[in-house]
Amino acid sequence: xxxxxxxxxxxxxxxxSFSQAAERLGVTQPAVSLQIRSLEERLxxxxxxxSGRRVEPTEAGLRLYRGAQRxxxxxxQVLEDVAGEAEGPLRGQLAxxxxxxxxGTVVPVLLCEFAEAHAEVTVDLSISxxxxxxxxxxxxxxxxxxxxxTPRNRSVAYEPFFRDEVxxxxxxxxxxxxxxxxxxxxxxxxxxxxxEGAGVRQVIEDELRKSGTRLRDLDVRLELGLQESVKSAVExxxxxxxxxxxxxxxxxxxxxxxxxxxxxxxxxxxxxxVRAAGRVxxxxxxxxxxxxxARV
Numbered sequence: 001x002x003x004x005x006x007x008x009x010x011x012x013x014x015x016x017s018f019s020q021a022a023e024r025l026g027v028t029q030p031a032v033s034l035q036i037r038s039l040e041e042r043l044x045x046x047x048x049x050x051s052g053r054r055v056e057p058t059e060a061g062l063r064l065y066r067g068a069q070r071x072x073x074x075x076x077q078v079l080e081d082v083a084g085e086a087e088g089p090l091r092g093q094l095a096x097x098x099x100x101x102x103x104g105t106v107v108p109v110l111l112c113e114f115a116e117a118h119a120e121v122t123v124d125l126s127i128s129x130x131x132x133x134x135x136x137x138x139x140x141x142x143x144x145x146x147x148x149x150t151p152r153n154r155s156v157a158y159e160p161f162f163r164d165e166v167x168x169x170x171x172x173x174x175x176x177x178x179x180x181x182x183x184x185x186x187x188x189x190x191x192x193x194x195x196e197g198a199g200v201r202q203v204i205e206d207e208l209r210k211s212g213t214r215l216r217d218l219d220v221r222l223e224l225g226l227q228e229s230v231k232s233a234v235e236x237x238x239x240x241x242x243x244x245x246x247x248x249x250x251x252x253x254x255x256x257x258x259x260x261x262x263x264x265x266x267x268x269x270x271x272x273x274v275r276a277a278g279r280v281x282x283x284x285x286x287x288x289x290x291x292x293x294a295r296v
Contacts, residue, residue, distance in 0.1 A: 187217065
């Protein structure tokens, strides 16, 4: 039911005059008359007795007046609640996903700091490979995603978040540690890689392609699904790997892993935010993005 019609109706009941109701509402008298006529036609009832000097509600009009007052009061409360929500403390849930790279390093810290700053916000973080996170954002199961690659999907939109260097890492006593090696050197070295769909893997495949090399030209021994598994395998001496520098900063600092360079390769990636195309962002999501951008 059109609440503007109900507001006009209540104003006429209370002022017992179409002209005074129009003055109160700040509209013309014909506009009020049209609203009342439309309401009467919709209900199939005459709502006012217009035969006397003053306009009086009929029995049907009195019943409608009692219900209309409740509806208009509820409308005011809803509008006040919405306006207050837009200005008051942040509250609600943030459903966010991250690929294994940023999801294992930067994102958890950002979310913890954000949650500490906004006590009435709850966070639900899902970590998976890039493709899975993008697909879940597209299905609107997640409001935001933070991923290390941008697979094509017409149902999502990407925006830059921060840049992340991808490096070759090896055990600290490995002959590559701290060195620059060639692609030919790398062909004879056991290589551990992330599984299909991981952002780092896509970056490396793209970078190798620019140099005329494919991943299958290298000695790939293991494909693992978790970044932590890859790090553990390299630390144990089972091979070398390409991985996000952010993901191994603690190990590099502790000396349990060492970095190396591959001549002719400068792999880096844009860590991106991903949202469902056309989805209106919640206030919580917008606040988190603003918070995170100020810290990365």
